[in-house]
Amino acid sequence: MKEQEKKNLNQSNESLSNVSTIDLSRRDFLKASAVVAAAMSVGMNIPEELVQKAEAGEKGWRWDKAVCRFCGTGCGIMIAVKNDRIVAVKGDPKAPVNKGLNCIKGYFTAKIMYGADRLTKPLLRVNEKGEFDKRGKFKPVSWKKAYEVMAQQFKKAYNELGPEGVAIFGSGQYTIMEGYAAAKLMKAGFRSNNIDPNARHCMASAVVGFIQTYGIDEPPGCYDDIELTDTIFVWGSNMAEMHPILWARVTDRKLSDPDRVKVVVLSTFRHRTMDLADIDIVFRPQTDLAIMNYIAREIVYNHPEAIDWDFVKNHCVFTTGPMDTGYGMRHPNEAKKLGYSANGKKSFRFRSSSFKCLWLQKR
Numbered sequence: 001m002k003e004q005e006k007k008n009l010n011q012s013n014e015s016l017s018n019v020s021t022i023d024l025s026r027r028d029f030l031k032a033s034a035v036v037a038a039a040m041s042v043g044m045n046i047p048e049e050l051v052q053k054a055e056a057g058e059k060g061w062r063w064d065k066a067v068c069r070f071c072g073t074g075c076g077i078m079i080a081v082k083n084d085r086i087v088a089v090k091g092d093p094k095a096p097v098n099k100g101l102n103c104i105k106g107y108f109t110a111k112i113m114y115g116a117d118r119l120t121k122p123l124l125r126v127n128e129k130g131e132f133d134k135r136g137k138f139k140p141v142s143w144k145k146a147y148e149v150m151a152q153q154f155k156k157a158y159n160e161l162g163p164e165g166v167a168i169f170g171s172g173q174y175t176i177m178e179g180y181a182a183a184k185l186m187k188a189g190f191r192s193n194n195i196d197p198n199a200r201h202c203m204a205s206a207v208v209g210f211i212q213t214y215g216i217d218e219p220p221g222c223y224d225d226i227e228l229t230d231t232i233f234v235w236g237s238n239m240a241e242m243h244p245i246l247w248a249r250v251t252d253r254k255l256s257d258p259d260r261v262k263v264v265v266l267s268t269f270r271h272r273t274m275d276l277a278d279i280d281i282v283f284r285p286q287t288d289l290a291i292m293n294y295i296a297r298e299i300v301y302n303h304p305e306a307i308d309w310d311f312v313k314n315h316c317v318f319t320t321g322p323m324d325t326g327y328g329m330r331h332p333n334e335a336k337k338l339g340y341s342a343n344g345k346k347s348f349r350f351r352s353s354s355f356k357c358l359w360l361q362k363r
């Protein structure tokens, strides 16, 4: 993205979040947003009046750094607070992930603090006498009462069942510090291993796949590769709508060098990410392993020059895997003839300290 466009975009982003919270009515704000968004998309300057209004409105604000907690991309945001209330949000231009941009969820992240339906008081299930009852109805109670009941019930379970009788179900959006405190409280404090975040649930199938395939449990890839690669595969993901900030970086890369950079999108249905694709493939569910095997075969047998041997020698380990990770669409009889048994004793596992193969580099 050109410098002037970036400047305009940052200015627009800031103005967009500011004007939403100053003295514009909702209707005016929506109109202003549409104008600003349209101006952004064509790289125009934002009307001076809006910029001035935003600057005047910043009087008495304190800006602090934060992380957007809506999705796992990790965008840095700046939050302005006045009189103990969040009054504006903007992307953090110094954050390497999003470089000053936010998606619509990020811009409105603070709004959830003040939603009409947001819980502001603890609710406790109580009986008609106002005592805790698991089968009772939710009623608002004071924080003091909520903590007392929680402590009472926790102690009861702990005394009866010991460390295995208690657990904490945390959030995937924990900050590092919060996660650290929670882990210490459970493990060092209560001597319990029962600590789990919702992230483990949403990533459970991916984690099993990673361990079986690469021998490690972590999403592969590195954001920096986006600006370095010439070929981007988006496989089974609708980045344009689900991870728009990273998609902005992919788009930037593609449009900065459209002839050289290729985008390949594979999915079981058509979506907006395909709008930018040089090649888009819609495949039947459960058949993508066959495509993967085809590509691997094509590289190994027909285009060995595409293999980065330095990387393979230094970072890859090929070993017999503990189980059969599948043979794509190969007919079971043929697999049997080749010596593969039902438990897949002859399969291979690929381990790598990084996963550059995702971004095939040909620089």
Ligand code: SF4
Pocket: 068, 069, 070, 071, 072, 073, 074, 075, 098, 101, 102, 103, 104, 105, 106, 107, 243, 244, 245, 246
């Ligand atoms: S992509 Fe959007 S929702 Fe996700 S972290 Fe960034 S700003 Fe937040």
